[in-house]
Amino acid sequence: MRRRLERLIGIAATEGNELIPLRNGDAIFPAMLDAVRAAERTIDMMTFVYWRGQIARDFAAALADRARAGVRVRLLLDGFGAKEIEQELLDAMEDAGVQVAWFRKPLRLSPFKQNHRCHRKALVIDEHTAFTGGVGIAEEWCGDARNPGEWRDTHVQVRGPAVDGIAAAFAQNWAECHDELFDDRDRFTGHDQVGTSTVQVVRGSASFGWQDMQTLIRVMLTSAEVRFRLATAYFAPDRYFIDLLCATARRGVTVEILLPGPHTDQRACQLAGQHHYTRLLEAGVAIRQYQPTMMHAKIMTVDGVASLIGSTNFNRRSMDHDEEVMLAVLDETFTAVLDRDYDADLERSVTIDPGRWRRRATVQRLREAAVVPVRRFL
Template identity: 30%
Template structure:
């Protein structure tokens, strides 16, 4: 009986520990308790190494402050603001002053006012634009990607980076340790032999023993000479060009930016670079003044486990709540937290046209089942769902009225909102918003609507696996 009592005490200790540490996120606590129930000891070991709160926030913020004087950069961006752009800001603020006061209050995310943006639909156009910009680099090329493959397009990028490095251009590359787990070490070694600098963001072994395995750098950034920047959903790999036989055509969205918003992209990259390398990179050559005539307002918003604010989640929530006419969302992974779910319901119930495109052919069945578990309750409130049929949809976009749009790396799921290092560009210019709305309309034509009546009659087995997947969704 003594050994049984001891086992019970240990088991209760594990339960209490998880509840006390995760009480702020009940859904996450429930998911880990299920794992603990199925695997009593192994589950707690997994929790210890994978799920504990990020412990080095203060250290990361200290490094950020040392690496970059963000306040000075913000001041420089705003002092360059022309009167016409200031008038544009006032016009937007008159429409939704509370929303834009919130956006303007995000730390380290200035609303820059002199930009030119180009929406890049799918990887073929995106890769061509990136490689062209890299070929024209004079001083530096900065690349950060969640996934880099050692395949045809991956080697194309590597060859250009190596050649530019040999020409004297500064090259810095960051890949995520989990996302690029299968990238051979020779890939980065080849870059280093050519004079480029290449680092891994939280290598899996280090992250595991440092209890940060659950945190992934999901950002995709390219900055060339501090003047041209790229951000969006596209990694570097042939699957984005349709090479995956299972997924087929890959539908994605990226953004090219020229102007002051590139400074924020640069700040983000250099902060991440300091984190992985310990090297402080600064100087006016990395944030050159914008000499163009663009007057588009763009805001670059970052989020991650090292931040006080869940800024991207808050941007989504506030924008959806402000919608009067329409909310168009595209996401490959749909696992909303309670606030986003409620915002979508309220927007649809109050008369806004709320439409969401999700994959018809998923790359992860478990995540897909978890996504489907949310559909019925949202469709009952008037939200309309569509499953993309042409291939795999990986774009992460939002259009709200004619007011704003977002293109970035964050999915509409709990991992992106709370665990990953993410980055989204918020657009306020009418032409960019219209272009994204047109792409959404085309994607609707390539999708099949999920009807409430048919969805209610899905098999019980499907309902059961969706229920289980939803319970585990905070861990996905």
């Protein structure tokens, strides 16, 4: 698996990484804020979503405090996804010395570039600790997925050589938005081997034709021998990946897909995915819908030994249009934790029955058909 990923994507994996999976806001936000408050030299943070609520104020206050203490703080916000951020928070951070940059504000762009967003989530502290995953900075992610107001998500804290790959994802997008790529507070130090995880950091960027994120997912699916699990917030792949999921199931691999149920913030995307349910179910793919709240995690596991975690959804937007970052992790212990969380999520999910789905209402079929023209943008 490692050599397939390295040779087919062209990015070396690193050994000796420590990965700590963080489940839901109650675990994610305290870990991130503790790391920010402990920063001594540099903080680099990028996010697609920066909305409102107390957690948005907490992050702004922590970043501003470290900037006033002399830490170099850079914050990269997507021009579309973070447009709801409160102006007073931006003013407070900039007054404290935080360098705030915007990735492709819509009013300043050609129509072509407006569709290509920075969906990456990364926080890098002092060049030695990083966080990435699916979480945005907003009150929707607070709590522990106990009700519709507390979204289900997973982030990961990383120490070791893989931090460089996450830092590079930040640097790639920062370079487009700011003249200064580094300064004298960047030490460019090496990394100790602090754990047991082998990690490959894969970046996805908008492009024509095949790209690395598609290759990464393709390798995972074709390498699966026993079980392939997918949890994703937005499921709207093209026909190729639907065919690949079906082919994987037909060769005897257990293929499980966990998706949002009644609580979703993108109904059109959900309908686009549902258009493919019949083919998937006929091939033997198990489809479940998470019931308590919005399922926002982006996770894949393969055979209990490998996993993907990061910002990429299983949809055309993530694979074709947006800037993304994923960790390909080879570590049975780490993957086992993700699988245990997946099992817990299945207990709170409903399985799509093939027979009942074939008999679904005409109005549902019409809704699925209505989104076909825009599926490539979802």
